Amino acid sequence: MTIHVAQPRQAQPVSPQACPALVLNADYRPLSYYPLSLWSWQDTIKAVCLDRVNIVSHYDRTIRSPGAEIRLPSVVSLKTFIQPSREPAFTRFNVFLRDRFCCQYCGAREDLTFDHVIPRSKGGLTTWGNVVAACSPCNVRKADRLPAQVKMFPLQKPYAPSVHDLHANGRLFPPNYLHESWMDYLYWDSELEP
Numbered sequence: 001m002t003i004h005v006a007q008p009r010q011a012q013p014v015s016p017q018a019c020p021a022l023v024l025n026a027d028y029r030p031l032s033y034y035p036l037s038l039w040s041w042q043d044t045i046k047a048v049c050l051d052r053v054n055i056v057s058h059y060d061r062t063i064r065s066p067g068a069e070i071r072l073p074s075v076v077s078l079k080t081f082i083q084p085s086r087e088p089a090f091t092r093f094n095v096f097l098r099d100r101f102c103c104q105y106c107g108a109r110e111d112l113t114f115d116h117v118i119p120r121s122k123g124g125l126t127t128w129g130n131v132v133a134a135c136s137p138c139n140v141r142k143a144d145r146l147p148a149q150v151k152m153f154p155l156q157k158p159y160a161p162s163v164h165d166l167h168a169n170g171r172l173f174p175p176n177y178l179h180e181s182w183m184d185y186l187y188w189d190s191e192l193e194p
């Protein structure tokens with residue numbers, strides 16, 4: 001069996017733009033998971049110059065500034081602890097993640113959009129409890145009608161997920177790009193839970 005490591009452009013020189021830094025809180029946990037807290041290399045260098053972060057790990061890539069050569073940080077940690085928010089943000093990505101990138105009516109994984117279970121025209125809100133991932137064909141079929149009118153009910157009742165719920169699903173759908181130096185700070189805490 002061949003194991004492919006996701007390093008699609010390894011042969012080409014890495015541009016500074018492709019060198020985001022993973023941002024850790026002062027307790028060395030990611031500042032946020034969903035979305036993963038990443039800064040562009042420019043913002044990272046700025047924060048280093050302002051003495052707001054410690055550099056935890058580097059890329060091999062360097063940039064030149066007048067009089068100095070700087071290795072781009074791949075992981076930084078904040079010097080001051082920020083209280084992380086306990087509730088995941090209500091974002092398109094997080095709704096998809098909660099629903100495991102599956103249409104909640106037919107299970108399709110392609111052509112995903114969003115559906116208001118109770119249509120907006122009938123007073124439905126844009127909230128965790130009323131928005132689900134739905135493929136375009138199901139969205140068109142359901143249109144502006146109530147679930148009972150079209151006999152289309154979500155596979156799971158939409159709910160506001162906890163960070164823990166998203167962690168569990170996030171491990172099934174890791175981001176496309178994860179630098180090796182990030183691995184020590186990602187996922188281990190959820191894997192250690194009983």
Ligand SMILES: [Zn+2]
Binds near residue numbers: 105108136
């Ligand atoms: Zn569908």
